[in-house]
Amino acid sequence: MGNIVVAIDIGGTGVKFGLVDRTGKILTTSKVKTAEYHEPEKLAADIFTWADAEAKKINASITGVGIGTPNGNYFKGTIDFAPNLPWKGVIPLKKLFEKKFGVHVALTNDAKAAALGELYFGNAKGMKDFLFITLGTGLGSGIVVNGAIVYGYDSLAGEVGHVIMMPNGRQCPCGRKGCLEQYVSAPGIVKTYYEVLRTKNLDEFRTSLGGMIDSEVLYKKAESGDATALEAFEKTGEMLGLALSNSVCYTRPEKIFLFGGLAQAGDLIFKPTIKSFEENLLPIYKNKIPILPSGLHESEAAILGSASLIWNELN
Amino acid sequence: MGNIVVAIDIGGTGVKFGLVDRTGKILTTSKVKTAEYHEPEKLAADIFTWADAEAKKINASITGVGIGTPNGNYFKGTIDFAPNLPWKGVIPLKKLFEKKFGVHVALTNDAKAAALGELYFGNAKGMKDFLFITLGTGLGSGIVVNGAIVYGYDSLAGEVGHVIMMPNGRQCPCGRKGCLEQYVSAPGIVKTYYEVLRTKNLDEFRTSLGGMIDSEVLYKKAESGDATALEAFEKTGEMLGLALSNSVCYTRPEKIFLFGGLAQAGDLIFKPTIKSFEENLLPIYKNKIPILPSGLHESEAAILGSASLIWNELN
Numbered sequence: 001m002g003n004i005v006v007a008i009d010i011g012g013t014g015v016k017f018g019l020v021d022r023t024g025k026i027l028t029t030s031k032v033k034t035a036e037y038h039e040p041e042k043l044a045a046d047i048f049t050w051a052d053a054e055a056k057k058i059n060a061s062i063t064g065v066g067i068g069t070p071n072g073n074y075f076k077g078t079i080d081f082a083p084n085l086p087w088k089g090v091i092p093l094k095k096l097f098e099k100k101f102g103v104h105v106a107l108t109n110d111a112k113a114a115a116l117g118e119l120y121f122g123n124a125k126g127m128k129d130f131l132f133i134t135l136g137t138g139l140g141s142g143i144v145v146n147g148a149i150v151y152g153y154d155s156l157a158g159e160v161g162h163v164i165m166m167p168n169g170r171q172c173p174c175g176r177k178g179c180l181e182q183y184v185s186a187p188g189i190v191k192t193y194y195e196v197l198r199t200k201n202l203d204e205f206r207t208s209l210g211g212m213i214d215s216e217v218l219y220k221k222a223e224s225g226d227a228t229a230l231e232a233f234e235k236t237g238e239m240l241g242l243a244l245s246n247s248v249c250y251t252r253p254e255k256i257f258l259f260g261g262l263a264q265a266g267d268l269i270f271k272p273t274i275k276s277f278e279e280n281l282l283p284i285y286k287n288k289i290p291i292l293p294s295g296l297h298e299s300e301a302a303i304l305g306s307a308s309l310i311w312n313e314l315n
Numbered sequence: 316m317g318n319i320v321v322a323i324d325i326g327g328t329g330v331k332f333g334l335v336d337r338t339g340k341i342l343t344t345s346k347v348k349t350a351e352y353h354e355p356e357k358l359a360a361d362i363f364t365w366a367d368a369e370a371k372k373i374n375a376s377i378t379g380v381g382i383g384t385p386n387g388n389y390f391k392g393t394i395d396f397a398p399n400l401p402w403k404g405v406i407p408l409k410k411l412f413e414k415k416f417g418v419h420v421a422l423t424n425d426a427k428a429a430a431l432g433e434l435y436f437g438n439a440k441g442m443k444d445f446l447f448i449t450l451g452t453g454l455g456s457g458i459v460v461n462g463a464i465v466y467g468y469d470s471l472a473g474e475v476g477h478v479i480m481m482p483n484g485r486q487c488p489c490g491r492k493g494c495l496e497q498y499v500s501a502p503g504i505v506k507t508y509y510e511v512l513r514t515k516n517l518d519e520f521r522t523s524l525g526g527m528i529d530s531e532v533l534y535k536k537a538e539s540g541d542a543t544a545l546e547a548f549e550k551t552g553e554m555l556g557l558a559l560s561n562s563v564c565y566t567r568p569e570k571i572f573l574f575g576g577l578a579q580a581g582d583l584i585f586k587p588t589i590k591s592f593e594e595n596l597l598p599i600y601k602n603k604i605p606i607l608p609s610g611l612h613e614s615e616a617a618i619l620g621s622a623s624l625i626w627n628e629l630n
Contacts, residue, residue, distance in 0.1 A: 150460050150566055157566050158565070163561045249474040249477050251458070282489055282491070284471055284474075
């Protein structure tokens with residue numbers, strides 16, 4: 001076995017990590033609970049112990065560590081004020097891991113890492129310009145221009161989920177109103193469902209408030225033909241299509257990839273999104289930009305993203 | 316004298332051209348009327364005759380030709396379906412000029428050329444990430460990421476003027492409704508003025524329709540304290556500020572530069588724009604991104620932009 005990298009995906013609940021080779025093959029993985037690590041140094045130490053032992057088993061050499069994390073700052077190598085992680089303030093995670101591992105470490109936010117995963121191991125192989133959107137608890141984005149992630153001046157570019165779509169719209173935890181991710185995300189589509197239900201069937205709306213559904217249940221309702229659930233998907237797709245058509249005016253991607261739970265609803269979300277996208281698109285872009293599912297498997301994307309980040313640097 | 320470039324700015328009314336050295340000094344200029352050139356080959360021939368003679372006078376050598384033009388496609392070197400030029404369809408202008416001049420030719424759209432002018436000879440010197448906005452008959456944009464213009468997949472990136480700000484808003488000649496440039500541009504602010512006037516003073520509105528004012532007159536009205544004109548500037552700035560705050564979510568520029576007639580209104584447009592920008596900005600970007608006037612002189616920007624385009628390639 002030759003050179004491999006350690007790929008780490010830090011989330012609010014768990015930290016997943018694995019060894020990945022240059023072809024994107026995940027050789028072995030493990031995970032720990034985020035809450036059990038009050039000190040990030042302890043996390044670095046435990047992952048090192050694990051990775052070192054695993055690498056020896058397969059006679060491989062660790063050449064780098066790639067980390068995808070919420071609020072990861074690529075330029076500084078830090079996690080900055082992540083509300084859902086146990087470490088407060090600015091955490092110099094890159095430095096901590098470099099000290100422990102003695103190899104090159106790279107860190108970025110999770111959506112940007114996943115976009116690189118798409119570029120190296122997914123459906124965007126060889127592409128120079130594309131847009132990658134993750135639809136989960138929020139709406140994350142990784143913008144690729146000229147073959148590289150757009151970091152902007154301070155590494156904080158690519159916050160498409162916080163484009164204001166509805167001035168004075170739904171309250172966003174960011175402090176503003178009407179951000180795209182308040183409409184297009186797992187919680188967003190559920191809110192839309194209840195908005196539609198209230199106008200369609202006030203009695204059912206009142207009864208339903210006792211046990212609010214999540215986006216999984218909403219998907220099943222829509223699949224079984226529930227008109228209200230279907231309308232929620234329609235409206236969500238309309239908003240996403242408009243947002244993506246505006247996005248094209250900035251960086252004109254070759255293709256757009258949708259990833260994450262909501263994207264797995266297939267036609268239910270893709271059809272209304274593509275319809276609205278094409279309707280709202282500037283004529284010079286019409287019928288030229290496919291919106292496609294990500295080529296990454298849900299369970300592997302984060303690890304492959306973190307692996308791509310470091311392979312990208314080592315290349 | 317050493318190497319110089321021929322810089323050409325093609326517009327609907329006139330074609331301006333000049334010889335520019337590596338430091339951005341415009342050595343000599345001339346112009347012709349666009350309508351007199353039914354054949355683009357004739358334009359190339361006449362500019363060559365002029366440039367060759369001028370270069371000889373100063374003992375300089377022409378090393379390239381840079382062209383800024385409406386609907387210019389950088390990748391193909393063509394002008395594609397420009398509604399305001401006498402040449403219909405797709406015109407291989409780069410090829411025509413290369414044939415005539417025998418040197419390297421580069422062509423792009425006017426806003427992208429002007430953004431490069433800002434990078435090489437204006438206020439964006441040495442910057443890697445900035446946003447350049449031209450406010451004229453329309454709203455043009457040049458986005459710089461990682462030190463290079465964002466062309467996207469087909470060279471047609473950077474159409475910020477066509478981001479839809481108001482679904483079902485004002486009709487845009489592009490066929491859609493509510494595009495940013497229908498509000499934020501010389502004609503856009505005049506429309507806003509009349510909208511405000513109609514709600515404030517219907518009699519004056521009716522009388523005024525006999526001789527509609529232009530943005531210059533509107534500027535003078537605002538300067539002399541006319542409340543309606545001032546409100547038109549306020550509203551225009553509000554819309555521009557919101558649009559720019561959304562733009563930041565894509566490419567996180569270090570600075571934003573405003574160029575063109577409307578930008579020359581100074582505080583009248585900058586103050587409400589910056590106020591709305593900061594109010595609408597995602598907290599991570601607040602108070603970090605200056606919105607500034609372009610460093611290019613109105614009369615020289617187009618020529619310097621075209622010159623930058625070709626110096627950029629020759630570098």
